[in-house]
Amino acid sequence: MYALAFGIGTKNARDEWLEVYFPAPLFHPEPALVDTVASVVDYQGGNVDIETDTTRLQTLSQIWSGNSHASLMTQLAKTVRPVVVTILETDGKPQTTPETYLKLHLLSHRFVLPNQQNLDGIFSLLPNVAWTDQGAVDLEEIDQRQLQARMAGTVLEVAAVDKFPKMTNYVVPPGVRIAHSARVRLGAYLGEGTTVMHEGFMNFNTAAMGPNMVEGRISQGVILGAGSDLGGSASTAGTLSGGGEIYITIGKNCLISANAGTGIPLGDNCTIEAGLYITPGVIVQIMDEHKNTVKSVKARELAGQDDMLFIRNSRNGAVECRTNRKAVTLNKTLHGHN
Ligand SMILES: CC(C)(COP(=O)(O)OP(=O)(O)OC[C@H]1O[C@@H](n2cnc3c(N)ncnc32)[C@H](O)[C@@H]1OP(=O)(O)O)[C@@H](O)C(=O)NCCC(=O)NCCS
Structure with missing residues (x-):
């Protein structure tokens, strides 16, 4: 069983779901718990949304009396809003709005990392609201x-x-700072110790593993490794429009400086100079420790390597890759969360 969750949501006048809030989704729930829910809501298998009513919620509350699920059932039994139980036997292609919302919750609750679950076709399942x-x-x-x-x-x-709501109206993960909540969509994964400043942006299906400083924009599918800093107005290439097929990952302790960006994955301890955008086709001169060019390659050939410092040489305009000797360390005072 992939996931199971009870949600409370909003429908339009045509009885169609607009959104669903799942307060306590269960990832890979215990079989015994699934069996109990199945018997009460008449679940026959597969990936389904079953609208439930007060009676069934009260029954579950009695069965679970004394454990943590009972309290949620008791509370949901009192609402006049629509309540749904979404049960995902498998991580299949989403078919409904509640199913899509549940998968976005799983990311923001830190159960799954970006690109680990099937989100095919979710735009058509999320109404514009x-x-x-x-x-x-x-x-x-x-x-x-x-x-x-x-x-x-x-x-x-x-x-x-x-189509996407702000994450914090659904999930507030512990140990994070978010200066402007509208800049983080539901479906973002913010690890412990992540700070997203006012201009920082995290799309759905992105991750900042934490701790991180995010002052730039993280595109759909991109993962920022622990200890890395995405500088002011820096950006990461996504795959949704005009981008490549490769999801960008940025390793640990990297600095994508202000106004810089990357369209290639980076390993650990990499730095990109302010204002320099490394697209996959950029010709990069690999420099030795004496600042002599060893060879020229396209940036995509350097994808995923560690300890790279990219600068645009201000004497001749060439993009250079040197060995990075001063990897970033996040300032503990600035980036604390207490
Ligand atoms: C990329 C960056 C970190 C490099 O910093 P640095 O301290 O100059 O790096 P290094 O000292 O390793 O540079 C090595 C050498 O290359 C030189 N160099 C650096 N950038 C150069 C450039 N664009 N053109 C020519 N030479 C350059 C340095 O002067 C130094 O020369 P030296 O060996 O003669 O002293 C820095 O240029 C930068 O972009 N900082 C921005 C930080 C930022 O935006 N943070 C986020 C805030 S929101």
């Missing part, structure tokens, strides 16, 4: 809701119109 201070609103209903708010003398605050 107005994220308001009254929750998720279907775009066909937004005009009426705005009018209702005005009639009541208030304003419906629309924070975003997007």
Whole structure:
């Protein structure tokens, strides 16, 4: 069994899911627990969403009386909102909105790393939603809701119109700082000790393993290794549009300096000079310790190697790769989380 979770969500007037919040998803749940749920909600196998009702939730609460699941069942039994149990027997291609939301939760709860689960076709399963201070609103209903708010003398605050919600309205992982919560989408994995500054951005299916300083943008599929620093306005090439097929990983203790970026994976202890973007086809001169060119290669041939320092030589404009002798260490005072 891949995952099981009870969620509370929002539907539109056509009875379609807009979003689902899963407070305590279970990854690879115990077979006995799955059997109990299966008998109460009549689960026959496969990957399914089963809407449940008060009676079934109360039954589960009684069966689990005294353990941690009972309290959640008791609370969910009292809501008038739609409640769903999503059961994923396998990590198959997502088929529904609740299933997609559960997989995004699994990333943000640190159960899985990016690119480890099947997220094929999720854009068509995530409705574009107005994220308001009254929750998720279907775009066909937004005009009426705005009018209702005005009639009541208030304003419906629309924070975003997007397919993905902000992560922190669903999951607040321990030991992180996020200066501007709208910059981190649900489905981001923030390891212990990660700081995302105001201009930092983490898409769904990304990871900062922690500790990290993220002042730049992490594209879908990219993993930033422990101790690495993504400088102000730095960026990482993604795969969604115009990018390559290769997912970028950045190793441990790397510094992607301000306004720099990479389109190739990097190993550990690598530094890219401020303002320099290493795309896969860039011609790089490999330098020896006496600053003589050993040979020229395309950057993609250096993918994944450790201890590289990339600079653009300000005398002749050539992109050079030297041995990195001063790998970054994160400033403990600046990057603390207490
Ligand atoms: C890449 C970077 C870290 C290199 O720093 P550095 O201290 O100059 O690196 P090194 O001392 O190892 O440089 C080796 C040599 O190359 C020279 N050099 C560095 N960059 C050069 C360039 N672009 N052109 C020509 N020579 C250069 C250095 O002056 C030094 O010369 P020396 O041996 O004669 O003293 C630095 O240029 C940089 O980009 N810092 C930005 C940090 C940043 O943005 N942090 C995030 C903040 S949000």
